[in-house]
Amino acid sequence: MKTRSAKPLRCLRLLSLVLPALVSAFGPAEATPQQKNTNEELLVVPGDAGHSGGRLVVSLRGEPKTLNPLIAADARSREVIGVMQADLVHINRATQLTEPALAKSWKISADGLEYTLVLRKGLRFSDGQALDADDVVFTFRVYLDESVHAPQRDLLIVGGKPIVVRKVDAQTVVFQLAKTYGVGERLFDGLAILPRHLLEKPYQEGKLGQIGTLATAAPQWAGMGPFRLKEYVAGQRLVLERNPYYWKTDAKGNRLPYLDELVFLFVPNADAQVLKFQSGETDVISQVSAENFSVLSRQQKSYAMTDAGPGLEYNFLFFNLNDAGEKTSPEMQRRQKWFREVKFRQAVSAAVDREAIVRLVYQGRGGGIWGLVAPGNRRWGDENLAHPARSLERARALLKEAGFSWSNGADGESVLQDADGKAVEFSILTSSSNAERAKMAALIQDDLKQIGMRVQVVSLEFRSLLDRVTQTKEYDACVMGIASFDADPNSDINVWLSSGGTHLWNPSQEHPGTPWEAEIDRLIGEQMSARTFEQRKKLYDRAQEILAEYQPMIFLASPDILVGAKNSVGNFHPAVLEPYVLWNVEQLYLKSSPENGAR
Amino acid sequence: MRLRRSVAKWLVVLGVLHGIVVCAGFFAPYDPAEQDRKSPYLPPMRVHVVDEEGHFHARPFVYAFRLRQGTFDQYEEDAARSYPLRFFVRGARYRLLGILPSRLHLFGAEDLRIYLLGTDAYGRDQLSRLVFGGQVSLLAGLLGAGITLSLGLCIGAVAGYYGGWRDDVLMRVAELFLALPWLYLLFAVRAFLPLTVRPLAAFFLIVAVIGEVGWARPARLVRAVVLSAKERDFVRAARGFGAKDVYLLRWHILPETGSVLLTQAAILVPQYVLAEMTLSFLGLGVPEPVPSWGNLLSSLQQYSVLVSYWWMYLPTLAMVPFFLGYLGLASSLQERGPAYKIERRSLGSLT
Numbered sequence: 015m016k017t018r019s020a021k022p023l024r025c026l027r028l029l030s031l032v033l034p035a036l037v038s039a040f041g042p043a044e045a046t047p048q049q050k051n052t053n054e055e056l057l058v059v060p061g062d063a064g065h066s067g068g069r070l071v072v073s074l075r076g077e078p079k080t081l082n083p084l085i086a087a088d089a090r091s092r093e094v095i096g097v098m099q100a101d102l103v104h105i106n107r108a109t110q111l112t113e114p115a116l117a118k119s120w121k122i123s124a125d126g127l128e129y130t131l132v133l134r135k136g137l138r139f140s141d142g143q144a145l146d147a148d149d150v151v152f153t154f155r156v157y158l159d160e161s162v163h164a165p166q167r168d169l170l171i172v173g174g175k176p177i178v179v180r181k182v183d184a185q186t187v188v189f190q191l192a193k194t195y196g197v198g199e200r201l202f203d204g205l206a207i208l209p210r211h212l213l214e215k216p217y218q219e220g221k222l223g224q225i226g227t228l229a230t231a232a233p234q235w236a237g238m239g240p241f242r243l244k245e246y247v248a249g250q251r252l253v254l255e256r257n258p259y260y261w262k263t264d265a266k267g268n269r270l271p272y273l274d275e276l277v278f279l280f281v282p283n284a285d286a287q288v289l290k291f292q293s294g295e296t297d298v299i300s301q302v303s304a305e306n307f308s309v310l311s312r313q314q315k316s317y318a319m320t321d322a323g324p325g326l327e328y329n330f331l332f333f334n335l336n337d338a339g340e341k342t343s344p345e346m347q348r349r350q351k352w353f354r355e356v357k358f359r360q361a362v363s364a365a366v367d368r369e370a371i372v373r374l375v376y377q378g379r380g381g382g383i384w385g386l387v388a389p390g391n392r393r394w395g396d397e398n399l400a401h402p403a404r405s406l407e408r409a410r411a412l413l414k415e416a417g418f419s420w421s422n423g424a425d426g427e428s429v430l431q432d433a434d435g436k437a438v439e440f441s442i443l444t445s446s447s448n449a450e451r452a453k454m455a456a457l458i459q460d461d462l463k464q465i466g467m468r469v470q471v472v473s474l475e476f477r478s479l480l481d482r483v484t485q486t487k488e489y490d491a492c493v494m495g496i497a498s499f500d501a502d503p504n505s506d507i508n509v510w511l512s513s514g515g516t517h518l519w520n521p522s523q524e525h526p527g528t529p530w531e532a533e534i535d536r537l538i539g540e541q542m543s544a545r546t547f548e549q550r551k552k553l554y555d556r557a558q559e560i561l562a563e564y565q566p567m568i569f570l571a572s573p574d575i576l577v578g579a580k581n582s583v584g585n586f587h588p589a590v591l592e593p594y595v596l597w598n599v600e601q602l603y604l605k606s607s608p609e610n611g612a613r
Numbered sequence: 614m615r616l617r618r619s620v621a622k623w624l625v626v627l628g629v630l631h632g633i634v635v636c637a638g639f640f641a642p643y644d645p646a647e648q649d650r651k652s653p654y655l656p657p658m659r660v661h662v663v664d665e666e667g668h669f670h671a672r673p674f675v676y677a678f679r680l681r682q683g684t685f686d687q688y689e690e691d692a693a694r695s696y697p698l699r700f701f702v703r704g705a706r707y708r709l710l711g712i713l714p715s716r717l718h719l720f721g722a723e724d725l726r727i728y729l730l731g732t733d734a735y736g737r738d739q740l741s742r743l744v745f746g747g748q749v750s751l752l753a754g755l756l757g758a759g760i761t762l763s764l765g766l767c768i769g770a771v772a773g774y775y776g777g778w779r780d781d782v783l784m785r786v787a788e789l790f791l792a793l794p795w796l797y798l799l800f801a802v803r804a805f806l807p808l809t810v811r812p813l814a815a816f817f818l819i820v821a822v823i824g825e826v827g828w829a830r831p832a833r834l835v836r837a838v839v840l841s842a843k844e845r846d847f848v849r850a851a852r853g854f855g856a857k858d859v860y861l862l863r864w865h866i867l868p869e870t871g872s873v874l875l876t877q878a879a880i881l882v883p884q885y886v887l888a889e890m891t892l893s894f895l896g897l898g899v900p901e902p903v904p905s906w907g908n909l910l911s912s913l914q915q916y917s918v919l920v921s922y923w924w925m926y927l928p929t930l931a932m933v934p935f936f937l938g939y940l941g942l943a944s945s946l947q948e949r950g951p952a953y954k955i956e957r958r959s960l961g962s963l964t
């Protein structure tokens with residue numbers, strides 16, 4: 015008994031010794047930014063007021079490549095950068111509308127060519143250095159510099175000309191566009207404002223690409239996001255700590271974020287993420303597959319799983335419509351003759367059982383789609399787009415009209431053949447790392463067998479699949495999926511435009527190959543400079559209808575966004591836009607409970 | 614005499630098992646590729662003889678499964694109506710032994726699809742897939758072993774009989790093959806193959822690859838037998854009477870290798886079945902929807918399947934009697950055969 019009671023006592027005594035020391039060491043340093051300065055114009059965010067402290071652990075599917083937004087191309091890097099950087103105007107992931115961020119207000123001139131943004135006062139980077147209009151001008155100069163090769167550059171070319179950025183005073187910046195831009199202020203979302211005091215020198219030396227590696231020491235890197243770099247352990251984790259200079263407060267005036275630390279664990283695959291979450295090693299999980307979602311839902315105790323509703327991912331089947339000219343083998347030419355036949359594609363679309371895909375692949379947690387705008391995109395869906403049910407009769411009628419016929423195969427099954435009497439046989443590529451799309455392909459294979467098409471499913475590693483589709487163009491058909499990053503269809507502009515790199519069925523064309531592709535190009539170009547939402551929506555609806563008629567992409571299904579969090583995580587409001595659970599990371603907090611006290 | 618009987622016993626066991634697989638169309642109630650999209654992951658149906666009220670029925674029956682409202686894969690038995698098992702029913706078309714068209718199946722039921730081993734993600738009958746999958750996997754094992762043994766016999770005989778530099782070269786090559794990392798070689802070969810291969814072509818390619826990689830071990834064994842046999846008195850006598858090399862090998866030496874080859878065959882077949890399964894499990898074998906035992910197990914790579922649907926493991930159990938049969942046969946043959954030392958390899962060494 016004696017020894018037992020002695021332990022806590024000793025601990026207490028130790029604490030009483032250490033605590034004052036701790037307070038004196040960190041207290042004053044924390045106090046300066048923590049106190050609300052009257053010169054600061056902080057953004058007050060609505061929502062439950064939480065309390066400070068604690069760490070949130072999140073799993074990341076592999077290591078991010080960089081912390082530098084200028085070179086980040088992979089999703090993992092972007093996820094981490096998202097919590098370390100901030101933009102001028104931000105799209106609220108829940109409302110899908112823009113709201114002020116680093117810029118407290120903005121004005122668009124009457125002709126729509128001039129955007130005037132006013133910055134908050136008293137903004138500071140995570141290293142304590144002040145941010146002003148010079149940083150903004152510097153940032154956009156870097157983004158637009160061709161020698162930097164920033165992925166953001168394309169977004170800042172409007173009407174063929176780069177946006178001109180001009181400083182008016184320390185708080186005001188003017189952006190001049192060559193042409194009206196329908197997207198409006200959404201264009202600023204995701205464009206991180208860079209610290210000029212750290213990057214000016216490397217920029218002039220042309221070394222920007224080498225900045226912001228994971229091994230960068232914390233003081234050499236700064237951002238405007240809620241968290242800043244603390245520690246990186248190669249192959250294991252990335253630890254971020256709270257940015258004491260962050261520019262948001264809660265309704266009670268407490269400076270956000272609540273969490274002291276945000277930890278990203280590097281986990282190799284989705285199943286491992288599920289296991290980590292299940293065992294309580296991570297606090298939140300996102301991008302859960304429907305199967306894993308039901309496994310987790312069945313066993314939930316200390317956590318809750320949430321179906322956040324339809325997301326922005328759309329999956330589709332497309333045929334190889336590239337025109338490689340004389341290089342094409344006669345075999346390929348014969349197949350492309352079928353693929354180019356609009357009625358053939360329409361027949362395939364009619365034969366696909368989308369309802370079965372939703373049920374068997376997504377366990378009902380998703381929806382069938384018939385157009386490029388995913389159901390999660392609430393404002394942009396085309397209400398007039400037909401949603402024809404599966405009909406094998408219609409598929410057969412269409413094929414018959416296109417000159418196809420059926421013969422009896424060796425085992426009594428009917429075999430579709432073209433006008434020359436050749437059996438219709440082709441292969442569908444899928445990515446071997448995506449079990450869901452492989453399943454879709456297997457279902458389509460069976461669907462098409464019923465109208466006499468002999469289909470083989472080939473699963474390839476994703477990179478070699480992409481290489482075949484966009485580079486060598488040696489494939490018949492492919493099942494793929496794209497997740498839009500914004501609820502504005504312009505985020506998929508490269509899918510729409512015939513010159514786009516993700517115009518998958520025939521990418522990067524110099525001139526649109528067909529009249530209907532030319533028409534889509536025209537509509538998309540027109541909406542770019544349309545001023546009102548209604549005008550843009552009308553143009554997009556027309557483009558969607560053309561796509562639905564010609565079926566270059568046979569749209570299949572869109573999954574719901576499935577996420578989960580421990581019951582102890584407060585302010586957890588998953589969104590259907592990326593980052594699904596961390597979009598309001600500054601507001602997340604850990605509810606006090608005995609369980610959390612132990613951590 | 615006693616030993617011969619034990620060999621016969623194992624042969625009967627294997628004969629029955631292979632008979633079932635060869636006549637897969639008859640024993641499987643449905644087409645293995647047919648999807649029943651209303652019943653994904655349906656658990657195995659129980660065969661009843663006693664109904665809800667406790668009455669005994671001479672004819673076994675099953676109850677239908679109904680999906681529980683609002684779920685995707687939770688089923689419950691619906692005792693409202695019983696479906697008696699019918700034997701020798703007409704059903705899906707198939708070809709017996711690959712030739713005779715037929716529609717006769719061992720069992721089935723009216724108005725209900727019976728899933729004695731449950732269904733997979735697409736609602737395909739696991740029992741039918743298991744039986745048909747055996748055709749692919751076992752044939753791959755048998756053909757692969759055949760290729761390996763013929764190669765091993767030829768190379769071993771040449772090396773052992775002629776000796777000298779031929780022996781040196783062949784045995785060094787054999788050592789090289791023994792040192793090869795099998796699985797990676799198979800991966801590499803599969804990667805070189807064209808993108809789209811028909812199921813049949815893919816099957817023969819796999820068999821050829823598996824068969825040609827493993828010749829070194831039987832070749833060494835055959836060589837050892839040949840080396841000792843060629844010094845036997847009756848061989849010397851025959852040579853003294855002017856017998857030529859080919860004659861000696863054919864009539865006096867190679868017959869001595871018979872029992873070694875048989876034992877090797879019994880060991881190699883299950884090993885090659887396992888090799889085919891490994892490849893199919895990793896998605897390099899015969900493409901879907903053609904079933905093979907490896908394909909059947911490949912869904913177990915997903916965590917959700919692993920923890921949710923226990924009947925997806927059942928195909929692993931089906932292999933046990935086959936492997937037991939082959940290994941039992943191998944040990945019986947070994948007991949019977951002459952005292953040549955047979956190298957044993959554990960089954961697992963391949964993977």
